[in-house]
Amino acid sequence: MIQTPVALVDCNNFYVSCERLFNPALHNRPVVVLSNNDGCVIARSNEAKELGIKMGAPVFEVRDLLKKNQVEVWSSNYTLYASLSQRVMTTLEMFAPEVEVYSIDEAFLWLPGFSPAELDAQAVRIRQKVGQWTGIPVSIGLAPTKTLAKLANRQSKKNPLYKEKGIFNITGYSRAQLDELLASVRVEDIWGIGARRAAFLQQHGIDTAYDLKEAPDRWVQKHLTVMGLRTVYELRGIPSFPAELAAPPKKTIVTSRGFGRDIESFEELSEAVATYVSRLAEKLRAQHSVASVLEVFIHTSHFAKGRERYANAVTMRLPQPTAYTPELVAHARRGLEAIYRPGFKYQKAGVMVMGLVPETGRQLNLFGEGEGDPATLERNRKLMAAVDGLNRQMGRGTVRIATAGTTEAWGMRRGKLSPRYTTRWDELLAI
DNA sequence: TCTGGGGTCCTAGGACCC
């Protein structure tokens, strides 16, 4: 059987590239993009990486470094990134019959019928076309398995000989060539091997991808579970992680956020929770699911020293599965009442749903609790569809439940937010 | 003063059943 080669296409420094697209002054300069609440660095341009700014670094720790080097600092703008991501993915879909959108900035492409040399040429065309149509630079790794494609992709960025080309192709490698490459890759740089496993493996003399490839199956399975064993097979060139071409519906959905400032009052906390529930219910309806279990959690800062900490969560089984915002909000409020303690400075809250089932397949509760009879159910469904439609067209939060409040005084800090160039005409025209 | 958010999978252990 002939194996189908896999390409991993990865957008370079994606969030930074998005910001640069609409702000050419950011080219050839160190740029970072921050997490929610402007807390951590979550994307860096190559220039910023060279300054030694680490991924995930808290802003207050690198503030001097940023200032001294006149680094451009931007708040994250997910609306913009999601929109550009879609354009990139649509472009990629022209080039392969099978595409797995793996994350906001990465996709696996299966490219049957190409020789190793032809794959190279095809990868050049993909890069060129994505660049032309979206302006986003990408790197491409080509290999017989997903794990090796990730590894090859990494080489295309790290290896100075390939950096300019942005393509690294190991589909034509001999066994000896592949072994040599794997021996140069540290075990912590393998997809699926995190810091904990890497430290463990190093203690057992396994330092490189080559060492791991050669480790005995039984030992690997015992210590790294079956997932670790699959990673090892993939290093050996045996595909063990199948293509996931259609995203399966989510099994859990979470909406949580740290506050822009600490919250003490129940009412403000309740407003935040209602806002998060509304957003969560939208996500639920977008995948045509209803939830049977709802969890609410709150906590004070993990980091604040000298202040008393408090964290609690409550999990509720709902009378019947639902995606109806008012009902979810009412349950969440009751849950919050159960765990709220006055006198603490809360830093974060969140809501989560589990036990998701398809909207069409749900069991009706015959005893009139919750949303009740089929006619009410249908009316509520239509109401939510109308609300979702309006919010899609007019912008998130145009129509909202009253308990969510209107001020969001506790909302995120986003001091350096770029306009939503691709989704809001008014913001594009304002620049 | 200031430290993100949203997911998945696997395993062990307890509850419960026959």
Added chain:
DNA sequence: TCTGGGGTCCTAGGACCC
């Protein structure tokens, strides 16, 4: 005093990913 064994379901915790 000795005190089965196997199956299922659920949950909590750990590890990983971007």
